[in-house]
Amino acid sequence: MKKSIFYHAGCPVCVSAEHDIVTLVGADNVDIIHLGENSESIAEAEKAGVKSVPALVTPNGNVLHINFGASLEEVKS
């Protein structure tokens, strides 16, 4: 199965959701990208349709915005 991508920014909401998603989906099935530490990935996340973090981009390209940690605008600044 193609991997999902979990985008986050290190906020408490993000870390909690990350643990849940990894447990549910399996660590081997998801790449974790910290946008605070990899700001070059922000454009890639925006292109995928991510509006806020934490968010999970599924293998078929859908974006699941999970709870609400921060908008991408907040992550950029």
Next chain:
Amino acid sequence: MKKSIFYHAGCPVCVSAEHDIVTLVGADNVDIIHLGENSESIAEAEKAGVKSVPALVTPNGNVLHINFGASLEEVKS
């Protein structure tokens, strides 16, 4: 593994998220509850911490609010 519970209300956002979650987590690992058709489950969902649908309650009791379809108040009315 204890099952997750996916609460939804039949809205387009809900149905889309349901497909994604079932694909990611596996149909055997998640119970699907339609709150529009099972209004007696609304109190149970609220007690679990669900504020809006679609939402996934994980086996350890965390609530993942996914995208945004409708608030529970809207589902009640």
